[in-house]
Amino acid sequence: MAKILVATEKPFAPVAVEGIREVIADAKMELSLLEKYTDKAQLLEAVKDADALIIRSDKVDEAVLAAAPQLKIVVRAGAGYDNVDLAAATAHGVCVMNTPGQNANAVAELVFGLLVMGMRNLYNGTSGKELKGKKLGILAYGNVGRNVARVAKGFGMEIYAYDAFCSASVIEGDGVKAVASAEELFKTCAIVSLHIPATAETKGSINHHLLSLMPKGAIVINTARKEVIDEPGLLQAMAERPDLKYLTDIMPAAHAELAERFADRYFSTPKKMGAQTAEANINAGIAAARQIVDFLVNGNERFRVNQK
Ligand code: 3PG
Helix, strand or coil: CCEEEEEECCCCCHHHHHHHHHHHHHCCCEEEEEECCCCHHHHHHHHHHCCEEEECCCCECHHHHHCCCCCCEEEECCCCCCCECHHHHHHCCCEEEECCCCCHHHHHHHHHHHHHHHHCHHHCCCCCCCCCCCEEEEECCCHHHHHHHHHHHHCCCEEEEECCCCCHHHHHHCCCEECCCHHHHHHHCCEEEECCCCCCCCCCCECHHHHHHCCCCCEEEECCCHHHECHHHHHHHHHHCCCCEEEECCCCCCHHHHHHHCCCCEEECCCCCCCCCHHHHHHHHHHHHHHHHHHHHHCCCCCECCCC
16 A cells, blocks of 8 residues: 655644545555654654655655665645755656745735835834735746736735746736836835745845835835845845835844844744635645655656656
């Protein structure tokens, strides 16, 4: 009987685990659960006899793959798969998938949770600003970016987007203004929401230069990845611009310094919370379980992200 391991340092909601359990039981497969583990050794032990693995931001590297001789597939229940060593997975003959779009609405809603908090000066009792009529820049128009645009329309915002891989006609088709570069987006919009993945090209790309281009009253929202920020550049821009706010769902390495020096205009969630809703957990968790069953039973490799 094929064994599916769900290994989540940050667990799914119990209702999502029940849904995953049902999909796996219906397929006559076995579910094994490793939640809230604190030590990599626990993961290495748990993958020993796993045929398939469901993870979230959990790291799957060479050591994990080497400890899992039966492993055939890893599904990252979520969008970003920068936590999986794709080349090592390919070398071990393991298929890697993600579940694109399944948690996008949850992340998009958190963008506005952070944004309203920023516009109201972190609820410090002073007079804030409204979103209506303000220019919002969406950096990368993927599943989350599109949901952010949809919600922003309800707030009456003027919406701009830049995406190196999405055509202007697709963006404009949603009633969003497409701009030609990240520079133009930061120059145009005092509010920018980041939705780029962490890749070799994007790491450190949100730098002092881009931050210094932003109009007065700037707010940067990061629900993407901490690695896309050039932290020395962010610290410099925060020091130079008393109007700049940085609100993030991914705690920066320089969190302590940012919190101490810029307490009135810096905020980080203690743990990445964007996808941490029952709905997103159900959507992504069950999609992951279904993709695994379809792969193991029918060989379906839709959503594969690594080379064969
Ligand atoms: C994603 O890439 O899907 C999000 O960053 C959510 O990550 P999480 O599953 O660790 O909350």
